Amino acid sequence: MNIVVDTNIIFSGLLSPKGKISDILLNSTNIFDFYAPSYLLEELEKHQKKLLTLSGFSVKELTFLKNSIYKKIDFIDLESIRQFTWEKAIELIKNMDEFDAPFVALSLELDSPLWTGDKKLLKGLEIEGVNWVRSTDMMLKIRDGLL
Template sequence: MERDKERIRIVIDTNVLIGALIKDNSFKARIVKDRHFDFFFPDYGHIEIEKFRDYISTKRGKVPAAPSFDYAITFLLDSVTTVPRQLYKDQVQRAYKEMAAIDPKDTPFLALALHLESPIWSDDTHLKRQTLVPCYTTGEISRLSER
């Protein structure tokens, strides 16, 4: 069987990407670049990453010879498909209804996961409280990558 046919589709949460951006060779960064997965990210997530630009840049600056934030985000997002809201807007209302009492800011991630019929990779425990799609932590993703 070809490797491409084995790829697992997963919606990736911003907290995972931020962790991968802080340290280029972290476990999270290596998984994002792993061709075992197809990662998807709602376009809204770029706004969240931009809010943390200074924080990420400060953390990256502590690593000698670390590439710039812009280089790192371009390199990392090369392995992630950004999906415009128009393609998953059919699931936003359903996702919001589920996330309203948990964390409404994560509605786009759940809506995209519902649209793609895919799980979410997040280390935010509150996303595990929703009941519509599986949500995997980094440790659980690690076990999936070993399959």
């Protein structure tokens, strides 16, 4: 199953390498194929200092963990997303955070669910009638064959 991952999922996975998000990212290869806009890499780079502070990891440790997670994700250039898809994504998130547009657009482009921990985005898309957003708990249930 193809799944688009949001930045907050990767951020959380990096902060808790033994948590359920990291577990899903690192141990679901035969169930999920993860995708993200390449923009995610820029976002995480901007928050490098915050990640180091919050995690308590050294640069070397954080780099190792990032690389372990990044190997599980196919990064897609934003330029490959069709204009029509961008317009639809922007319309869907018009009352939410504009920085979520690349993730919503990629989900639409790939016709794949979006995995996010962003409660505002989850609720906002639900209000818009979107049923292809997945929470971490739902991802666990899917992976474990409970859904």
